[in-house]
Amino acid sequence: MSKTLPTIHEVTEHEAALYRMERLDLEFSNGERRLYERLHGRGHGAVIVVPMLDTETVLLVREYAAGFHRYELGLVKGRIDAGESALEAANRELKEEIGYGARSVEALRSISLAPQYMSHQATLVIARDLYPERLAGDEPEELDVVPWKLDALHELILLDEFSEGRSIAALFIVRDWLRHHGG
Structure with a gap:
């Protein structure tokens, strides 16, 4: 079953030593809104x-x-x-x-x-x-x-x-x- 991806309303970034932290303002297909945080590594993998x-x-x-x-x-x-x-x-x-x-x-x-x-x-x-x-x-x-x-x-x-x-x-x-x- 394929679900509709949440809508991203806003992304804010914060720098950390080895990572870039992002805060995502998300709205799910059922109307629920949440703030999620994710880390992005630096470099080439x-x-x-x-x-x-x-x-x-x-x-x-x-x-x-x-x-x-x-x-x-x-x-x-x-x-x-x-x-x-x-x-x-x-x-x-x-x-x-x-x-x-x-x-x-x-x-x-x-x-x-x-x-x-x-x-x-x-x-x-x-x-x-x-x-x-x-x-x-x-x-x-x-x-x-x-x-x-x-x-x-x-x-x-x-x-x-x-x-x-x-x-x-x-x-x-x-x-x-x-x-x-x-x-």
Whole structure:
């Protein structure tokens, strides 16, 4: 069922450090009016990379997560720089974060983060046929690289240190994609 989108009567903007905050004055098809707020990220987008060491093993990174003030296990992630494609950014981030490049990078889909109030999306990329190559990155310390078998995903998702929703979703998507597209 397709619904009529609300009418936007007014948009006001407020600047924040990493985001631009918008307040929308909306009127829904039933006549109800509400104020909604949404965040727009700055920059050219982001990538979430699933680096496959082999057909069964993904490489995860453990890095400091300021939001929880702890170390968190997750996937390679990063911003897309100006003039860079998502696939180029994915390969650069791999080299910076885990010390590998990939001969094969493929964008699978876009993943959103809290679409009810954020415009942020990241391109999910699978990286295969890895080779050693390191680039200097912006991380303040070298990241731990943790190999994990996809058939043990059920154990990974129960670890307290593996909590980021995009990483969890990305691994399930890639695991099923590999099953249907000949890992």
